[in-house]
Amino acid sequence: MSMSADWLKRGAxxxxxMEAMAEEAYARLPEEFRALCGNLVIRVEDFPTDEVQKEMEAETPFDLLGLFQGIGLAQGYELATGMLPNMIFLYRRPILDYWAENEETLGDIVTHVLVHEIGHHFGLSDDDMERIEEEAG
Structure with a gap:
């Protein structure tokens, strides 16, 4: 059998x-888009907390792929002192579940979630977000 067995050693x-993957994806986003976020911290957790799930009205923990928390430059980020940095949470298990059900690469899904969490927070249109994802390559 000449088939490579690399996949046998691979896990999720x-x-x-996934945090490293998200950091790399974020670094590829256009500068003007990243500038909206101020100081951004990316965190990956397996699932959203019960509190976040309730707040976002998610029926199951698998319904949320990510969440943006904070304020950006458009909302006076630079004027606010003593505040926590802006954060994006990516939820590993729901993202892996989504990946298993779709034809997209994991990297594309992570980039998509990042762009959409930031984009929705700042009121960008779906067309804007699609263009930003394309620019990120």
């Missing part, structure tokens, strides 16, 4: 591996 990415 860990929280740290």
């Amino acid at each position: 990415p860990s929280l740290a591996e």
